[in-house]
Amino acid sequence: KKRNILVTGGAGYIGSHAVLALIDAGHRPIVIDNLVTGFRWAIDDEATFYEGDISDSDLVLKIIGEQAIDAIMHFAGSVVVPESVENPLKYYDNNTAKSRSLIETAIAGGVRHMIFSSTAATYGIPKSSPVCEDMPTMPINPYGMSKLMTEMMLRDVAAAHDFNYCALRYFNVAGADPLCRTGQSTIGATHLLKIAVEAALGKRASVSVFGTDYATEDGTGVRDYIHVSDLASAHVIALEALMADPERSHTLNCGYGHGYSVMQVLDAVDRVTNTKLHRTFEGRRAGDPDTLVSDNIAIKQRFGWEPRYDNLDLIVQHALAWERRLTDIQGT
Ligand code: UFG
Structure with a gap:
């Protein structure tokens, strides 16, 4: 069945690949992006685009209603580890506070499913390798902590409301769409x-x-370098799993x-x-x-x-x- 999916950060690196994966799977992506680090041209023409911030709850609520949103794929955020050490409050705002606002708006708008971009940085320095989802999470930088806090909010919200989520902990995302429709365009990349x-x-x-x-x-x-298109396809499968079993939430590693x-x-x-x-x-x-x-x-x-x-x-x-x-x- 064709689903209407709100993709936050859909003009960014991973988000723009998720938009393609959704279209390729027969779904309908609707993008919200503030274009601070993303690019308008990175969004496929088939997607509907709203320019704005995920913390603008009036706008997000309007989109949820207008587009009959079934689920949210939440990519919007900041991703540079050294920057998070220098400017932690930027990360706690963009990744934690704005996610809190988005989750609140999702609940208010009756959206019952969310897929969240989490990170292997939630583990910190793992005691052993490969690292499993049930190993302790001890981030060693504000970036990892800002994402872990959002995981915790999702867990508590799923327990309290008619809502489930999948947090995907990405390892090192790399590569580009095999058909060269989008790729990593970040200015001043550090990867x-x-x-x-x-x-x-x-x-x-x-x-x-x-x-x-x-x-x-x-x-x-x-x-563990993972191709961005394999990561995008994991989101589409996660979406189907969330809708098939609304009682269950997931926190899963995404790597090879x-x-x-x-x-x-x-x-x-x-x-x-x-x-x-x-x-x-x-x-x-x-x-x-x-x-x-x-x-x-x-x-x-x-x-x-x-x-x-x-x-x-x-x-x-x-x-x-x-x-x-x-x-x-x-x-x-
Ligand atoms: N590296 C270099 N030279 C460079 C850049 C990186 O030697 O110019 C090394 C790093 O020291 C590291 C490896 O290459 O050993 C990968 O570094 P990246 O900066 O590409 O990626 P990180 O592993 O530091 O971090 C990435 C994401 C994080 C995520 C993490 C999880 O940026 O968001 O993967 O694995 F949390």
């Missing part, structure tokens, strides 16, 4: 693969490797269950582009764990989620194809 493809296209002189003395095979940090080191990621970019990135070796970045890899058994078993792009070279190819297209769009 490894984005930086590496920018460097491969000559937009940067070199790539910094932060830390070479981690307790990993080659000494550089290991992360294996990781690559910084060096392996840069080597993959070299392999795909047939060049050699210039690497500069630097000290550790504050707050980086050695290894962050997801246990993904729960989401596979519960939702039957099957990734389609679990292949590092393919992720690099898609990221690179988008970065080329972005050069044309932004003229950089």
Whole structure:
């Protein structure tokens, strides 16, 4: 059945892929975005767009009514870990307070389902790897804490109201739509693969490797890189699960269950582009764990989620194809 889904942050990196996944699955996405970090052109033409803030409850209530919203996919928020350390209140506002407002408006408007963009940063430095959903959550930065607080609000609201949710804890999201309809367009990105493809296209002189003395095979940090389109499809499956069983809520990891080191990621970019990135070796970045890899058994078993792009070279190819297209769009 065709559903009307409100996508907050639908002009952003992951949100714009979710819009495509919803359209591809036969649903109807309605986007709200304040365009602070997102781009109007990143939203597919088939989606209805409202420019505004999720904390504007009059606007959100109006959209819920006008568009007969069945569920909300909530992507809007701030995502840069070091920035959250310098400006924690921005994160507690954008990720926590504004989510509180959105949840309140959802309840007031009679929306009974929400899918929430959470993060592996809720775990902090995990005691063991791969990390499971029932392991302790001890964020080591305001970003992770701001998301964890929203998870807690959702849990309590689901217990009190006719409402269920799915919090997806993302690992390292990378790549772009395989058909190159959207991708990561963030200005001043800090994420490894984005930086590496920018460097491969000559937009940067070199790539910094932060830390070479981690307790990993080659000494550089290991992360679980997940293709953004596989992540988007997990949201569509979660939506169906929430509607099929309204009594049940979920908190699930979203990753592939294996990781690559910084060096392996840069080597993959070299392999795909047939060049050699210039690497500069630097000290550790504050707050980086050695290894962050997801246990993904729960989401596979519960939702039957099957990734389609679990292949590092393919992720690099898609990221690179988008970065080329972005050069044309932004003229950089
Ligand atoms: N790294 C470099 N050089 C760079 C950028 C990153 O060596 O220029 C390294 C980092 O030290 C780390 C790895 O590459 O070892 C990945 O770093 P990212 O900045 O790409 O991503 P993070 O793992 O720090 O964080 C990302 C998201 C968070 C999320 C987290 C969960 O940004 O929002 O994944 O795994 F919480």
